[in-house]
Amino acid sequence: MGIIEKMRLDGKRGFVTGAARGIGKCTATAFAEAGADVAIVDMDLETAQATAQEIAQATGRKVIALKCDVTDEAQVQAMVDEVVRQLGGLDFCHANAGICINAPADEMTYAQWKKNMDVNLNSVFLTDTIAGRYMLSHGGGSIINTASMSAHIVNVPQPQCAYNASKAGVIQLTKSLAVEWAKRGVRVNSISPGYIGTDLTLSSETLKPLIAQWNAMAPMGRLGKPEELESICVYLAGDTSTFTTGADFGLDGAFTCF
Ligand code: NAD
Numbered sequence: 001m002g003i004i005e006k007m008r009l010d011g012k013r014g015f016v017t018g019a020a021r022g023i024g025k026c027t028a029t030a031f032a033e034a035g036a037d038v039a040i041v042d043m044d045l046e047t048a049q050a051t052a053q054e055i056a057q058a059t060g061r062k063v064i065a066l067k068c069d070v071t072d073e074a075q076v077q078a079m080v081d082e083v084v085r086q087l088g089g090l091d092f093c094h095a096n097a098g099i100c101i102n103a104p105a106d107e108m109t110y111a112q113w114k115k116n117m118d119v120n121l122n123s124v125f126l127t128d129t130i131a132g133r134y135m136l137s138h139g140g141g142s143i144i145n146t147a148s149m150s151a152h153i154v155n156v157p158q159p160q161c162a163y164n165a166s167k168a169g170v171i172q173l174t175k176s177l178a179v180e181w182a183k184r185g186v187r188v189n190s191i192s193p194g195y196i197g198t199d200l201t202l203s204s205e206t207l208k209p210l211i212a213q214w215n216a217m218a219p220m221g222r223l224g225k226p227e228e229l230e231s232i233c234v235y236l237a238g239d240t241s242t243f244t245t246g247a248d249f250g251l252d253g254a255f256t257c258f
Helices: 022-033 045-059 073-087 110-136 161-184 208-217 226-237
Strands: 013-017 037-042 063-067 092-095 141-146 186-193 248-251
Touching (some): 013 110, 022 037, 022 045, 022 092, 063 073, 092 110, 092 226, 110 161, 110 186, 141 161, 141 226, 161 248, 226 248
Parallel strands (some): 013 037, 092 141, 141 186, 186 248
């Protein structure tokens, strides 16, 4: 069997959070294109359903949509149970849902800080441990978390201390789980994208005006495309990455190199 065949995900079952649109939609599409059955998990059920239908039609795979607020423990447990029930098991997941609340630290409210931490970091703990518990007792699996280059650098000019801290936490959580579960068949890795053209950036009133400044700082002079994150996620979900755990993959066009 050649390397491309070995990288396929035929017979695997997984879910992606925050998959109604953006990066999550892209990786969910790639997982299905590689042969997996996939659940599109999002708090926006209507868009998730449209996305699931679109991916199912394009790939012929079983693609379901599930409503879930990833900050709610009971909802995450119910979502994982439903994935297992409808897809017949769980081999991989991509904890990807996230938000960005920008405010100068001396003006940021504690409520804003906590909201950012809840959606970007606490939710990853919930998703990883609830999915992980299933995988640990059912032959193993692979977990992918979306961190950010903001885990490694302080982005400018926008003030986003809570976002940066939450994403740094995702990487250290990833490494901690990877070490704890290394001998038990569950691998945990993260991706750290640079600025990517999604609704989070392109449709944000505060971020969109900054794109020209980011591009001026970027070695490649442009934003990344969500499609440019797909292949690493297919690799991490599959069986050619069985020695890869606890790693963070920078996908930022060299933005963090200087
Ligand atoms: P996006 O805003 O386009 O999509 C995010 C999706 O997550 C939406 O469909 C939204 O409904 C869903 N979501 C938000 N809160 C949720 C919750 N509590 N429960 C369930 N679903 C929820 O964003 P994106 O650009 O695709 O970003 C995806 C991930 O990538 C985020 O974690 C983000 O921090 C990270 N990231 C993005 C960029 C970028 O430049 N776009 C760069 C680095 C990292």
